[in-house]
Amino acid sequence: MEKSLISEWELYDHWGVLTINNPPQNYLEKFLLADLEDLKRWTDSDSLKGMIITGKGRHFCAGFSKDDFLKDEKSLVGMLRKNNEILFFLEDIPIPVVAAINGVCFGGGLELVLSCDIRVCGEKALFSFPETGLGIIPGPNGTIRLPRRVCPYHAMELVLEGKVIHADEALALGLVDYVVPAKEVMDFSLRLLKRLTSDRPINVIHAIMKSLNNARKLPYAVATAEETKLFSTLVFAKDAPRQEIHRKRGEDT
Numbered sequence: 001m002e003k004s005l006i007s008e009w010e011l012y013d014h015w016g017v018l019t020i021n022n023p024p025q026n027y028l029e030k031f032l033l034a035d036l037e038d039l040k041r042w043t044d045s046d047s048l049k050g051m052i053i054t055g056k057g058r059h060f061c062a063g064f065s066k067d068d069f070l071k072d073e074k075s076l077v078g079m080l081r082k083n084n085e086i087l088f089f090l091e092d093i094p095i096p097v098v099a100a101i102n103g104v105c106f107g108g109g110l111e112l113v114l115s116c117d118i119r120v121c122g123e124k125a126l127f128s129f130p131e132t133g134l135g136i137i138p139g140p141n142g143t144i145r146l147p148r149r150v151c152p153y154h155a156m157e158l159v160l161e162g163k164v165i166h167a168d169e170a171l172a173l174g175l176v177d178y179v180v181p182a183k184e185v186m187d188f189s190l191r192l193l194k195r196l197t198s199d200r201p202i203n204v205i206h207a208i209m210k211s212l213n214n215a216r217k218l219p220y221a222v223a224t225a226e227e228t229k230l231f232s233t234l235v236f237a238k239d240a241p242r243q244e245i246h247r248k249r250g251e252d253t
Contacts (some may be wrong), residue, residue, distance in 0.1 A: 001253040004038035006033060007057075014049040015193050017144060017186075025062035026055045028108050031083040031140070039086065043093060049197040049205055052189050053090075053116060053179075060125070065105025066134075067082040083108070083140045087115040092213055094206040101125050104184050111138060114145040117209075119175070121167050122182030122190045128164040148216075150174050157193060194196060207234055 002009045006022040006029050020026045020033065033039075043051065055061050090097055090112075099113040101121035106128045113119055129138045129146075137143055138159060147155035150173045158165070170176045180188045197205055207230040214223040 002038070002042065004034035005032055005035065009034075009036040009038075009042045011048075013188070014047055014197070016048055016051040018042075018051060018053045019056050020054070020061050020164075021056040023057050023077060024059070026057070026059050026109070027062055027065045028083075028112075029065065031064055031079040033083075033112060034084055036082070043095070044109065046202060048095060049100065049200070050096040050192065050193040051093075052098045052183060052186070053112065054099050054186060055102065057103075059103035060099075060101040060105045060111060061109025062104045063109050063130075080139055087111065087140060091115045094209040094213070095191060096209065097203075098189045098193055100185045101176070102185055102240050106130055106166060107138065107142075108140065111140045111145070112143070114149060118177050118189075118192065120178045120180060120185055120192065121170065121177055122185045123167050124182055125167045125176075125179075126164050127166075127170050127172070128162060129159050130162045130164075131245065132160060134163045151219045154252065184217045203237060209232075 006020060008019045008021050010017050010019070018034070018039075020028075022029065073245075074165060096118060097116045098118045098120060099116040101113060101119065102125055103122070104126050105113055105121070106126075110127055110129060117153060129142055131138050131142075138146075143155075146158065149155075150158070154173050157163075165173070165175075167176065167179045171179050178188065178192075209224070211227045211230055214226045218226065
């Protein structure tokens with residue numbers, strides 16, 4: 001196990017688990033999950049096929065500590081910038097990232113979840129953007145990522161009202177992808193990652209995730225051109241199974 005700030009990193013064969021360990025609420029300290037350089041080092045592996053982000057104990061993450069909001073404006077902006085760099089990194093990393101959620105997922109915790117590719121939660125999980133009750137907005141891209149995940153009206157409703165929603169409602173809105181019994185969240189998440197990636201080469205996983213990310217952030221024509229490059233690279237890769245494919249086609253004819 002390796003540690004960085006409030007988080008712990010463990011490898012299970014081809015899959016990594018990043019655990020927020022700041023009990024009891026798992027608040028992010030100074031808006032940070034972990035040091036960005038540590039995250040880059042941990043995930044810079046030719047064998048890593050996916051990762052899970054979860055919280056230690058009862059809760060995923062209750063957001064930011066209120067004390068961090070009391071900093072001067074320059075310090076606050078600096079902390080938010082570092083937080084955004086981590087979220088952008090997680091969003092763009094070319095492997096599937098699964099959020100395994102139990103208990104409370106509020107504010108900064110929900111912003112972290114929105115930067116993940118897949119969201120699995122327990123039956124009693126709770127979600128909220130409570131910031132408007134403090135006279136602020138969800139700062140680290142919360143108002144940007146949320147309407148990409150749910151319809152704009154529901155995004156506006158969740159943020160303005162600041163209400164707490166349960167797992168079933170989060171599933172109905174499209175905020176999460178799976179609801180499972182609380183005790184099964186981690187096992188389900190790991191099984192899901194294995195099902196998606198076990199039989200796939202690393203270069204194929206990377207190409208798929210890069211292309212999906214390009215579809216999200218690049219103009220259509222540019223994303224299409226990048227997809228063509230990725231496709232061609234895989235076709236002519238040294239370990240591409242072209243000869244086996246051609247052989248089977250020959251046998252079929």
